[in-house]
Amino acid sequence: MAAGPTLRRGAQGLALGALLLLFTAQLLGAQLPNAPLLCVAGGAGLALDLALRQWWPGVLVPLGRVRCDETMRQLLRDLLVVVGLAHLAEVSTAVRLLVVAGLLACYALHFLTRALAVLVRRSRTLPVLTRNIDTSELRLRPAPPRLLTGAHRRMPLFAVPATAGMLGTVATGRAAWSLLGVGCSLLLFAGGAARLATWLLPGRRPPSTEEVLAWFQRWLEEHRPRVGLYFSGGSGTAYQVNMWLGAVAALEENALVVLRERPMVQQLAPTELPVVCVPKVAHLMLLEHSTLRVLIHPANAPKTSQVLRIPTIKHAFVNHGESDKLSSCNPYAKVYDEVWVAGPAARERYALADVGVDDRDVVEVGRPQLAPIHPYTGPPPAEGPITVLYAPTWEGWTNDPGNTSVLLAGERLVAELLADARVRLLYRPHPMTGSVDPRFGAADARIRALVAAAERRRPARAGARSPAPAPRGALLRRSAGPVAERGALAAGAPPEPDRTAGELAHRTARLEALTSRGWRPGADDVERMLWQSAPAEGHQEAVAAATRAWRAAFWAAQDPEGHLVLTGPRPDLYSCFNQADLLISDVSSVVADYLAGVKPYAVVNTSGLSEEAFRAANPTVRAATVLSPDVAELPELLAAVVDPRLDRLAGARAELRAFLLGPTEPPSQVRFQQATSALLARAEARGGRPGAGRRGGRP
Incomplete structure (x- = not known):
């Protein structure tokens, strides 16, 4: 590679x-x-x-x-x-x-x-671009x-x-x-x-700016949105808003998505939510005269300050993931009316950081998007395969090698994993790896080459090893609900390559037909706005069903012992979680999300701190096996994954899951709805006061 x-x-x-x-x-x-x-x-x-x-x-x-x-x-x-x-x-x-x-x-x-x-x-x-909105009037x-x-x-x-x-x-x-x-x-x-x-010519020119803005105002009056998902970001950041689309779409109130960059309209994942892109701040101020009362922010951006000027709207920051990184307690969060976090850990993180976020403004809502992650149901068979997901984060804007293990430990870690005949490695690098420092991109390329070389050698090695087949019930125990994703593996028989490849091709075509817009070459924003003016009824449900079927077909088509480098949006990270017996990562939101399944995990310590100091500084590491840069702890870790009697951290993982993500009851989506309703009530109470501003104390 x-x-x-x-x-x-x-x-x-x-x-x-x-x-x-x-x-x-x-x-x-x-x-x-x-x-x-x-x-x-x-x-x-x-x-x-x-x-x-x-x-x-x-x-x-x-x-x-x-x-x-x-x-x-x-x-x-x-x-x-x-x-x-x-x-x-x-x-x-x-x-x-x-x-x-x-x-x-x-x-x-x-x-x-x-x-x-x-x-x-x-x-x-x-001046305004839209999706899922009838534009025939224009x-x-x-x-x-x-x-x-x-x-x-x-x-x-x-x-x-x-x-x-x-x-x-x-x-x-x-x-x-x-x-x-x-x-x-x-x-x-x-x-x-x-x-x-x-x-x-006059008959073919699009409507003027004044006509479009007047139409947009009329639409706001008719649709009467109450809640919005606000996002501003550059290329490659769409995942930050995409992860919250489902949770916002499930809210009881009329909702919409507010974007600021034109390219982001097409990068947004399929959704039935109305989508509006308002690039200019002067036009954004039209929201002040609408029924919109709450905006939910999954990321901080320079243009966020522009929408904060609107006094009739309350703002909640939900972030696009929680970790022990400094970015998860950014001082900028104090500009929002409320900061919605997953569990007590984030509340404690803001309190310890002392960045000006009032504890009364911190609301625990869980992580609604983690519902697809399946719980732990038992270890893999001792003879393998042990599916290890290595999902390191990127170098970050601070250019600190301790942010990611890719450069200082990644190659050694991957080489050791590939040398173990029981291990099946899934390598999923962060999409922004190497975007700040080319050294990390080069290390990522070398890791990918190691995986590819090991996969080329693997059939001959597997033939020489001739492992005994796994017990029929072993893979069933590991599936625990995702039987469809395990596909032919759950049946205890190896998949037929031609059949599974054909099924994957069929499911891919079906999913592409539902999610790709199929624009003709030369289509511009106006033409796309014209043809995606209203989603077909039941389209979102069809996309969800096709996505589940694609996941099942994808994993069924893979060699159950084959090493993979996984990039791009599919398969999604949570689908990879469901395949893994063990996660190895860095200090990042990936660790907190993985704990929803309460399965074994490890965090690589390239910070230069001692293990004790590293655990103390990062609460997400409390229930993890800490790997040093020489990964000497790896054999003991793999033994604990296979034999629960050696897993001394199982209880700690369950406790940490509640600390990081909050309770399992009521469900996170219910708590998310409750937080939205409460903030709406605050906005209505504030809006009824003559001359009241957006902040200035809780009502």
């Missing part, structure tokens, strides 16, 4: 080198002059440019960064062909002038089309074809007739080919500009 980036860079270098070589050959063909060389190099260069743009556009990105984009490359290509015409073709001066004038007109129309594309794009930039229309709005596609394609015609003249000496080719390209550019201009 480590060779992947190297191979990609090598292939990219070869492609760019081929383009440079063809331009050099074209220059030589024009200057020598040599008609065959010029024709072959010119035609091959244009064909390669088009092929790379269509099938491998990433190769051309470095050229764009140095301003050698498609327009510049085509201009150079045409210039060399014109030079070749002057040297090789006996055409009159008038013909050459016509050809050059036609080419200049083509470029003028190309730049005119680019200007029109900017105007169209600006006219279709609405009379939205599809976007122009991508060919007309993307200069990188239009220029080389529309220039094909002109280049081919001029090369035809070079090869045959007939001027008609040049005139015909340039004329065809001129018609294509002119037609494209005229076609794109129709999107600026």
Whole structure:
């Protein structure tokens, strides 16, 4: 796997080198002059440019960064062909002038089309974007074809007739080919500009900003939302809001999702909640005149301060996970009316941190999203496999090696696990690993390579080892409810590869059909807003059922002893929890969530602290086996996972689960609803006071 980036860079270098070589050959063909060389190099260069743009556009990105984009490359290509015409073709001066004038007109129309594309794009930039809301009143229309709005596609394609015609003249000496080719390209550019201009006609223009805002106000008055899930974040942070969609959708009150960044509208997971994206703070203030009274915040962001200005809304911070990291008791939390936490541990964390959060404003609601995690039902069979989930966190913004074990202990840990014939390793790195410090990304790549190499060797090793089959009831005990996820494994027989692979392909297609929007190339925000205006009835239930079926098919299709590197949104982390007999992680919210199943876990200590100090500083480690960077404790840990008599931390895990996540009764969703209702009541009481602000003491 480590060779992947190297191979990609090598292939990219070869492609760019081929383009440079063809331009050099074209220059030589024009200057020598040599008609065959010029024709072959010119035609091959244009064909390669088009092929790379269509099938491998990433190769051309470095050229764009140095301003050698498609327009510049085509201009150079045409210039060399014109030079070749002057040297090789006996055409009159008038013909050459016509050809050059036609080419200049083509470029003028190309730049005119680019200007029109900017105007169209600006006219279709609405002040509010939505999902799951009926937008028929706005009379939205599809976007122009991508060919007309993307200069990188239009220029080389529309220039094909002109280049081919001029090369035809070079090869045959007939001027008609040049005139015909340039004329065809001129018609294509002119037609494209005229076609794109129709999107600026009054009948095809989107509604004005004033019309959209008036429509949005009317929708707020009709829908009457009471609770909102507010989120602002960049690429790769959608998981922070996605984990709370189900809990908010299950609330009794009318709810919606409020976003601030346009790309986040499509990154949001499937939901039946109405979704509104309001990028500008001036338009966000429309919420002040709505029935919205409570906003729930899963993350801190610079734009959060903007919505805090609205005096009619109460704000609750729920975070996107709880851990012993300093970020879990951020001083910024004191700006919210209430801080909703999972259990007593977080309340204690804020009190000890002394960051200005009043204990009266801390409300314990549990973690509603942990309901899919199955409880511990017994150890794995002694002969294996022991499924170990290694899910380290990332390096964090502080660039402290103690944040994650990936760099200081990850490779050694994975190597030791892979060396144990009983262990099946699931490696799930944090998606942001290496985003701050490349060293951690490189360590992650080496770990992935170790897992891949071990999996390639495993069939031969497994054949030599010939383990006895697990007792029929062993895997059933471990499933404890997730029998469907265990699939064929729960039946005590190995899955048939062809059947399970076919089932997985079927379930994947079904889930993709339900969750992917299937936008045509070139669809913009307005077109997406048009086609996702209202969810089909029962769509969310269908997505949930398809997701459960996909999980079952995925795990059934895997070798029960095979090592896996798991990235991306599927399978989700909680599904991995249900497969694992043991979690190894760092100080992170992953540990607290895993404790919902009360199964054995370990935390790697790369902080430099002693074990005693490490446990004292991190309450989530109280019931964990602490692994030092040399992972010398690993054999004893695996023995305790297999033999409950050696597991001295079982009772501590049960106690810690209640401390971290709160009681199991009433269910977390019930407590979440109670907290929402109570904060709504506070908001209504506060809103009834003339001139009352959003804070200033509890009522």
